[in-house]
Amino acid sequence: MWWVADTDGDTDAGSEAAGGGVGDGDAGSGSDPEYGSPSAPTGGLVVPVEPTQTLRATISHAVEAAVEDGFSAIHLVEIASWRDGDPGAEDRAASAERVLERAEAWANSDLDDLDGERPPVTVATELIGGDEYLFGPDDYVRVLAAYAEEHGADAVLLDPEYSPVGNTTLLQPLEFALSNTSLTVETAPVTRPTRRERLRSEATGKRSLAMFGFSLAFYLLLGDPFYWFDWVTGVATAAIVSITLSSVSIDVEPAIPRTPMRVLRGVIYVPVLLFEIVKANVEVARVILDPRLPIEPTMNRMRVIVGSGLPLMTLANSITLTPGTLTVRARDSDLYVHSLIPSARDGLFDGSLERWTRFVYYGRASARLPTPRERDDCAILQGPDATEELPIVAADGGASPVDEDDEAETEEVTGE
Amino acid sequence: MDALGTARVALVVAFTLLGLFFSFVSMTGVLRLPDVYSRAHTASQADTLGAGFGLAAVALTIGWEAAGVKSVLLLFFIFVTNPTAAHGIARAAFEEGIVPWTEGDERR
Numbered sequence: 174m175w176w177v178a179d180t181d182g183d184t185d186a187g188s189e190a191a192g193g194g195v196g197d198g199d200a201g202s203g204s205d206p207e208y209g210s211p212s213a214p215t216g217g218l219v220v221p222v223e224p225t226q227t228l229r230a231t232i233s234h235a236v237e238a239a240v241e242d243g244f245s246a247i248h249l250v251e252i253a254s255w256r257d258g259d260p261g262a263e264d265r266a267a268s269a270e271r272v273l274e275r276a277e278a279w280a281n282s283d284l285d286d287l288d289g290e291r292p293p294v295t296v297a298t299e300l301i302g303g304d305e306y307l308f309g310p311d312d313y314v315r316v317l318a319a320y321a322e323e324h325g326a327d328a329v330l331l332d333p334e335y336s337p338v339g340n341t342t343l344l345q346p347l348e349f350a351l352s353n354t355s356l357t358v359e360t361a362p363v364t365r366p367t368r369r370e371r372l373r374s375e376a377t378g379k380r381s382l383a384m385f386g387f388s389l390a391f392y393l394l395l396g397d398p399f400y401w402f403d404w405v406t407g408v409a410t411a412a413i414v415s416i417t418l419s420s421v422s423i424d425v426e427p428a429i430p431r432t433p434m435r436v437l438r439g440v441i442y443v444p445v446l447l448f449e450i451v452k453a454n455v456e457v458a459r460v461i462l463d464p465r466l467p468i469e470p471t472m473n474r475m476r477v478i479v480g481s482g483l484p485l486m487t488l489a490n491s492i493t494l495t496p497g498t499l500t501v502r503a504r505d506s507d508l509y510v511h512s513l514i515p516s517a518r519d520g521l522f523d524g525s526l527e528r529w530t531r532f533v534y535y536g537r538a539s540a541r542l543p544t545p546r547e548r549d550d551c552a553i554l555q556g557p558d559a560t561e562e563l564p565i566v567a568a569d570g571g572a573s574p575v576d577e578d579d580e581a582e583t584e585e586v587t588g589e
Numbered sequence: 590m591d592a593l594g595t596a597r598v599a600l601v602v603a604f605t606l607l608g609l610f611f612s613f614v615s616m617t618g619v620l621r622l623p624d625v626y627s628r629a630h631t632a633s634q635a636d637t638l639g640a641g642f643g644l645a646a647v648a649l650t651i652g653w654e655a656a657g658v659k660s661v662l663l664l665f666f667i668f669v670t671n672p673t674a675a676h677g678i679a680r681a682a683f684e685e686g687i688v689p690w691t692e693g694d695e696r697r
Binding site for chain 1: 610611614617618621622623624626627629630631633634637638655658659662668669671672673675676679680682683688689690691692
C-alpha cells in the first residue's frame with residue numbers, strides 16, 4: 174500500500190494497479206501481505222475536497238483505503254481560496270459547506286454500505302484557510318499540513334481533478350510540495366468518468382466564445398470592419414486564438430451580468446486613473462525640478478483587500494503607473510510599495526486606488542470598505558516614522574517565510 | 590472651419606510641448622535621483638505622460654481614422670506594459686537585497 178513507508182519508487186501506473194486491487198478485492202483481503210503490518214498507520218486520512226467530477230469516486234476510494242488499512246478517521250477538508258470578509262466570501266463559504274456536507278454524506282453511506290458491521294471510522298469535515306489569502310501550492314500545503322498535525326492525520330489522498338485555484342493546474346505542484354512534508358501522499362486511482370470531456374468542453378465554451386469575440390473585435394479594429402476579406406481572415410485568426418489560448422488567458426468563467434459590468438466599471442475607472450496619473454505627475458515633476466530635491470523615499474507595506482489574480486494585478490499596476498508610488502513586491506495580499514514623497518505615500522494609505530479597484534471588480538457596495546489607514550493595514554518600513562522592520566532579503570531570493578511578517582505585526586500591536 | 594483647424598493645431602502644439610516637458614522631467618529625474626527605486630518612479634513618467642501627450646498629439650493630427658485609433662491603442666498597451674516593466678526592475682532590485690535610499694545615505 175502506498176502509505177506504508179519506504180515502498181520503492183511508486184509510479185503512477187503502479188499505484189493505479191494497487192488501487193484497482195483495493196477496489197476489487199473487498200472479500201478476503203486478509204491475504205494482503207501488508208494488511209495489518211506494523212508500519213500501517215492508525216491516524217487520520219486527509220482528503221482535500223473540491224466539487225470535481227471525480228470527487229465521488231475519490232471518496233469511495235478514501236473509505237476503502239481507511240477500512241483496509243485501519244485509518245481511524247477521514248478528514249474531508251475544503252481549503253478556502255478566498256479570505257473571510259472578502260466580497261462574496263459568505264456565498265462561497267456557504268457553497269463550500271454544501272459540498273462538504275454532500276461529501277460527508279457520501280462517505281457515511283459508503284461506510285454503512287460495507288458488508289458486515291460499520292467499521293470504526295469517523296468522518297470529519299472542515300473548511301480551512303479562510304483567515305488568509307492562499308496563493309500557491311506552498312500556501313495550500315502549509316494549511317493542509319497544519320490541519321493534519323492538529324488532527325493527528327498522517328496521510329493525504331488527492332482527488333486527481335483537485336485544483337482549488339480556477340483552472341490552474343495545481344495538482345502536480347501540490348504533490349511536489351506535499352512530498353516535502355512528513356505526510357504520505359497519494360492521488361486516488363480513480364477512473365475519470367467519460368462524461369468529463371463533454372463537461373469540460375462545455376465549461377470552456379464560454380471562455381472560448383469570449384476569447385473569440387475579443388480577438389475578432391481587436392482584429393477588425395486593426396483592419397477594416399467594412400471589408401469582407403478582413404472578416405474571413407479575422408474569423409480564422411480568432412478561431413485559432415480562442416482554441417489555443419482561451420484556457421490560458423481567461424481564468425475566471427465569464428458570467429453574464431458580472432463580466433460586462435466589470436468592463437463598464439473599468440471604463441469608468443480609466444478617466445479616474447488618468448486624472449490621478451496627471452496629478453501625481455505634476456507633483457513629482459515639481460519635486461524633481463526643485464533645486465533642493467526635497468524627496469523623502471521610504472518603503473511601505475500595505476495589506477490590501479482585493480481578490481488575488483486580476484484585481485491584485487490591476488491595483489499593483491495602477492499604483493506603479495502613478496508616479497511617486499512603485500509596487501516593489503506583492504507577497505500574498507501584502508503590497509510592498511516604494512514611495513518617493515510623503516504626499517504620494519499618504520495618498521496610497523488613503524486607499525483611493527484600492528477602493529476604485531474594488532469598485533471595478535465587485536461594485537459599489539464593496540468600494541465602501543474602510544481605507545488601509547483606518548484598517549491599520551499599512552506600515553512605513555523606513556525613515557524616522559518607521560513602524561516595522563524592512564524585510565530585505567539579500568541572496569535568498571525573497572524566499573523567507575511569510576510568518577516572519579505576521580510575527581512582526583503582532584509584536585508591534587502588543588507593543589503599543 | 591478655419592477656427593476649428595487653428596484650435597486643433599494649437600492643441601497639437603500644446604500636447605507636444607507637454608509631452609516634451611514630461612520627458613524632460615523624467616530625464617532630469619533619472620540623472621538627479623539617488624537610487625534604482627526612485628529612478629524607476631520617474632522613468633515611468635516618460636511613458637505615462639511623455640508618451641501619453643505625444644500620442645494624443647498624434648491622434649489629434651491624424652483625426653478619426655484607422656491610424657488615429659491605433660495610436661490610442663498604442664497608448665493603452667504602453668499603460669499596461671510600463672508598470673509591469675517598472676515593477677519587474679524594482680522587484681529584481683529588492684530580491685537582490687538592495688536597500689532603498691533614505692535621507693543621509695550616499696548617492697548610488
